[in-house]
Amino acid sequence: MNEFPVVGQELQRKDTEAKAMGEAVYTGDMKFPGLLHGKALRSAYPHARIISIDTAAAQAMPGVHAVLTAKDIPGINIFGLAIQDQPVLAQDKVRMMGDAVALVAADSDDLAEEALGKIKVEYEELPGVFTIEDALREEAPKVHEKGNLLQHTRLRKGNIEEGFAKSDLVVENVYETQRVEHAYIEPETSVAYLGYDGILNVWTSTQYVFRDRRQIAPVVNMPVNKVRVIQMATGGAFGGKDDITTEIQAALLAIKTGRPVKVVWSRRESMICSTKRHPMRMLIKTGATKDGMLMAMEGTVYSDKGAYCSIGHFITKKTGLHLAGPYYVPNVAVDTYAVYTNNTICGPYRGFGILQASFAHESQMDILAEKLGISPLEIRMKNALKHGLTNATGQSFEHGVGFYDTLLKAKEHMEAYDLEEVSGR
Known part of the structure; x- marks a missing residue:
C-alpha cells in the first residue's frame, strides 16, 4: 500500500477539466467596457542610432488615444530580470529588430496597426555583430x-x-x-487597467507575477504595493514567459489613457521579440x-x-x-x-x-x-x-x-x- 498521498498516486491536474471543456479564461479572452488595443512599433534595423521620431500623424488619427515614446515614460526606461539592460522604448539606439520605439493605443487592433504606419523614425544604421x-x-x-x-x-x-x-x-x-523558439500556442498577452483605488492591475500570460511586478513598478513610477499582477490561464511558456513581454507596454498605455488596454503580440512579434x-x-x-x-x-x-x-x-x-x-x-x-x-x-x-x-x-x-x-x-x-x-x-x-x-x-x-x-x- 502506498503511504504517500501524492507520490505514486493517480492525480488529475487542477486545470485539466477547465481547459478540456473550453472554460479556462486566457488573457486574450478578457473584455472590458472601453477596452483599447495596444501595439508597438518595432525597430527597422538590428543596430542603429535613432535620430528622430515623428508621431504627429499617428496622434491626429480619430480613434487613436495615445502614442508614447521614451520621453513619455513616467519612471525609468529600463528593465531586466537580473540586469537592467533592456529599454522599454528605445531612445538613443536600437540593438535588435525586436526593440520597441513607440507604443499606440487605439479603438481597434487594425486601427492601432494603421497608426504605427504613420509614425516616422529616422535612423542612422550602425554595423552590427551577429556571431x-x-x-x-x-x-x-x-x-x-x-x-x-x-x-x-x-x-x-x-x-x-x-x-x-x-x-x-x-x-x-x-x-x-x-x-x-518556444512556439507556445498562446502568444504573449496582457491587459492592464488603473483602478479607481489607484491600483494598477495587470492580467497576463506569465510565469512569475512577483518578478513582473518588480519590473513594472519602477517604469510606471509607482510603489510596488500599488501594482497587482494576476496570472491568467497560460497557454504554454516553457521559460519564454519568465521575462517581461507585454506587461509594461499595456501598463503604460492604460495609465496614459485611463482605460483598460490589451496588448497581444502577433506571432511575428513573438518570434523577433521574445527570448x-x-x-x-x-x-x-x-x-x-x-x-x-x-x-x-x-x-x-x-x-x-x-x-x-x-x-x-x-x-x-x-x-x-x-x-x-x-x-x-x-x-x-x-x-x-x-x-x-x-x-x-x-x-x-x-x-x-x-x-x-x-x-x-x-x-x-x-x-x-x-x-x-x-x-x-x-x-x-x-x-x-x-x-x-x-x-x-x-x-x-x-x-x-x-x-x-x-x-x-x-x-x-x-x-x-x-x-x-x-x-x-
Missing part, C-alpha cells in the same frame, strides 16, 4: 558601451594537466547548438583510461546572448557547470563566456542550459566508447556519479543520486528484451 566570433573581436562594434562580453566564469577541480597525463585516450571536439534558447559553441576535450574511466574534462563555452541579458549569464554559467555531465570526473576545467550580439535576445528555455551541455558530453561519451571498444552503456555505468563521489563543482551527494540505478534498470530491461527475442516470445 560570437565577430562580437569578441577587439575592434567589434559595441552592442552595449561596456563591451560585448557580458560575463566570464571559471570552474576548476583537481589538476587538469595531471588528468590528461593519466589518460590513454583524449577526444577533442567542437559542438554547436542553434537558437530555438530564445541560447545558441552555443562548446569546445570540449575529454580524457579516459583504456578501460574507460574518465580522467579529465576541459571545456570552453560561448553563448550568443542576443542584445540583452534576461538571465542568460546564469544559463551560460550553468552550461559550464554541467559540461562534465552526470559523471565522476576527477579533473575539470571549464570557462564560460556570455556574449552580447545584435541577434534576438536569449533567455530561459526548458533545461536552462543543460540540454546544450548534454549534447556535448553525451556525444563525447559515445565517441570514447567507440574508440575504446566499450559499449555506450558500459562506459556510462563505469563513470556514473554515485553516493560519495563529487561532481564538477566538488559537491558530494549523499542522497538522491539515481543515475547509476537508472542505467542498471535500463540494462536489465534490455537484457530481458534480448532474451525474449532469442526465445521467440
Whole structure:
C-alpha cells in the first residue's frame, strides 16, 4: 500500500477539466467596457542610432488615444530580470529588430496597426555583430558601451594537466547548438487597467507575477504595493514567459489613457521579440583510461546572448557547470563566456542550459566508447556519479543520486528484451 498521498498516486491536474471543456479564461479572452488595443512599433534595423521620431500623424488619427515614446515614460526606461539592460522604448539606439520605439493605443487592433504606419523614425544604421566570433573581436562594434562580453566564469577541480597525463585516450571536439523558439500556442498577452483605488492591475500570460511586478513598478513610477499582477490561464511558456513581454507596454498605455488596454503580440512579434534558447559553441576535450574511466574534462563555452541579458549569464554559467555531465570526473576545467550580439535576445528555455551541455558530453561519451571498444552503456555505468563521489563543482551527494540505478534498470530491461527475442516470445 502506498503511504504517500501524492507520490505514486493517480492525480488529475487542477486545470485539466477547465481547459478540456473550453472554460479556462486566457488573457486574450478578457473584455472590458472601453477596452483599447495596444501595439508597438518595432525597430527597422538590428543596430542603429535613432535620430528622430515623428508621431504627429499617428496622434491626429480619430480613434487613436495615445502614442508614447521614451520621453513619455513616467519612471525609468529600463528593465531586466537580473540586469537592467533592456529599454522599454528605445531612445538613443536600437540593438535588435525586436526593440520597441513607440507604443499606440487605439479603438481597434487594425486601427492601432494603421497608426504605427504613420509614425516616422529616422535612423542612422550602425554595423552590427551577429556571431560570437565577430562580437569578441577587439575592434567589434559595441552592442552595449561596456563591451560585448557580458560575463566570464571559471570552474576548476583537481589538476587538469595531471588528468590528461593519466589518460590513454583524449577526444577533442567542437559542438554547436542553434537558437530555438518556444512556439507556445498562446502568444504573449496582457491587459492592464488603473483602478479607481489607484491600483494598477495587470492580467497576463506569465510565469512569475512577483518578478513582473518588480519590473513594472519602477517604469510606471509607482510603489510596488500599488501594482497587482494576476496570472491568467497560460497557454504554454516553457521559460519564454519568465521575462517581461507585454506587461509594461499595456501598463503604460492604460495609465496614459485611463482605460483598460490589451496588448497581444502577433506571432511575428513573438518570434523577433521574445527570448530564445541560447545558441552555443562548446569546445570540449575529454580524457579516459583504456578501460574507460574518465580522467579529465576541459571545456570552453560561448553563448550568443542576443542584445540583452534576461538571465542568460546564469544559463551560460550553468552550461559550464554541467559540461562534465552526470559523471565522476576527477579533473575539470571549464570557462564560460556570455556574449552580447545584435541577434534576438536569449533567455530561459526548458533545461536552462543543460540540454546544450548534454549534447556535448553525451556525444563525447559515445565517441570514447567507440574508440575504446566499450559499449555506450558500459562506459556510462563505469563513470556514473554515485553516493560519495563529487561532481564538477566538488559537491558530494549523499542522497538522491539515481543515475547509476537508472542505467542498471535500463540494462536489465534490455537484457530481458534480448532474451525474449532469442526465445521467440
